[in-house]
Amino acid sequence: MDLVERYLQFAGSTLDETGQIGVRYFRQPIDIAQKADASPVTVADIExxxxxxxxxxxxxxxxxxxxxxxxxxxxxxxxxxxxxxxDGTKSFISGMPLWGTLIALLKDSRPVFGIIDVPALGERYVSTLGRGTERNGQSIRTSNCDELRACNMFATSPDMFSATEFQVFDSLSRRARFRRFGGDCYTYAMLAAGKIDAVIEAGLKPYDYLPVAPIVTGAGGFMTDWNGKPLTPSSDGRVIAAATPELHRALLEETVKLQQTEIKFAAS
Known part of the structure; x- marks a missing residue:
């Protein structure tokens, strides 16, 4: 057994235990605190x-x-x-089952593997560098959507965008086949599974995007920041994830154009 496989097994066995914690608290009366940034935190998060x-x-x-x-x-x-x-504490608090525990192992700031564990649904998504993405041991692939007008586009919440960022997202997403909000980490799982075609977000932290990026790319998709750069711990939290290189390229080109337009508009 190589080291990566050993680390992966370690992560999997740990998630077997933490999943029991999450399920035990899920849809039960639970104390909710607010962090300094006004986001909620529960005893389940902490434990x-x-x-x-x-x-x-x-x-x-x-x-x-x-x-x-x-x-x-x-x-x-x-x-x-x-x-x-x-990931998805607000969903957890609200009784929605789309929350998950995210883990990645980085080597020199690059993900070796990523995991999305969704205990309430009994689903675990795993991607290891060079080995593809699996859901509960079965290989999954992104869709073949390659056009903006044909894609369904998701974001967790409009509240996560700044005013300028939302103008970019709004302009772009209204040209898609349809757009939806919500889902947290589960949107990236569904992108990898071929059900969602694109996710565009802002305001993310490294622990939000680093574990899910390998899931998307391992299934055949593409995921970068809004300037097309690879995601690292120091990225600015704005991401574009797409099912195909063609769709990602189209979204990236339009996002760059829209950013320039909105910046000029804001400065005038």
Whole structure:
């Protein structure tokens, strides 16, 4: 067994445990706190991340950790784990089953693998560098949509965009076949599974986009920032994910044009 496979098995067994925590609290009375940025956090978020961090510290004490609920630990380490204990906390609180736990392992700031674990639905999406994307062990692929006018486009919430960013998204998405909001990490899972054609978002953190990027690309899709650059821990949180290179290119070209137009308009 190579090291990557060993790390992957470690992540999978850890998620088997954390999934039980999430399901135990899901749709039950639960205390909700607000973080400094006004986003909600629950005891489930805190317990899940604490368990993952504890497992990593015991098994791989030299590795770095970048998580949502606690301070980073040695983030410049050659190998660094990225954790989002509950991506979609608002969905979790609302009883919607589309929340998930996200994990990625980075080597020199690039994902080696990514995982989207969706305990309420019993689905786990895994992509390892060079091995494709699987849902519960079965290979999945993105759609073959290659035109803006033919795609269905998603974003988690209009509230995540700045005013200028939303003008870009609004102009672009109104030219798509249709657009929808909601879904959090599950939209990227459905993009990888060929059900959604494009996702355009802003305001994301590294623990939001680094674990899902391998899921999309491993299934045949493309995912970059709004300028077409690869996603790294220092990216600005604006992402374009698409089912095909042709669709990604079309979205990227239009996004760049619209950004320039909106910036000129705002400055005038």
């Amino acid at each position: 899940i991340e604490a368990m993952i961090r504890d497992r990593i510290a015991q098994a791989y004490p030299s590795h770095g950790i970048l998580g949502e609920e606690q301070d980073s630990v040695n983030p410049s380490a050659e190998l660094c784990w990225v954790i989002d204990p509950i």
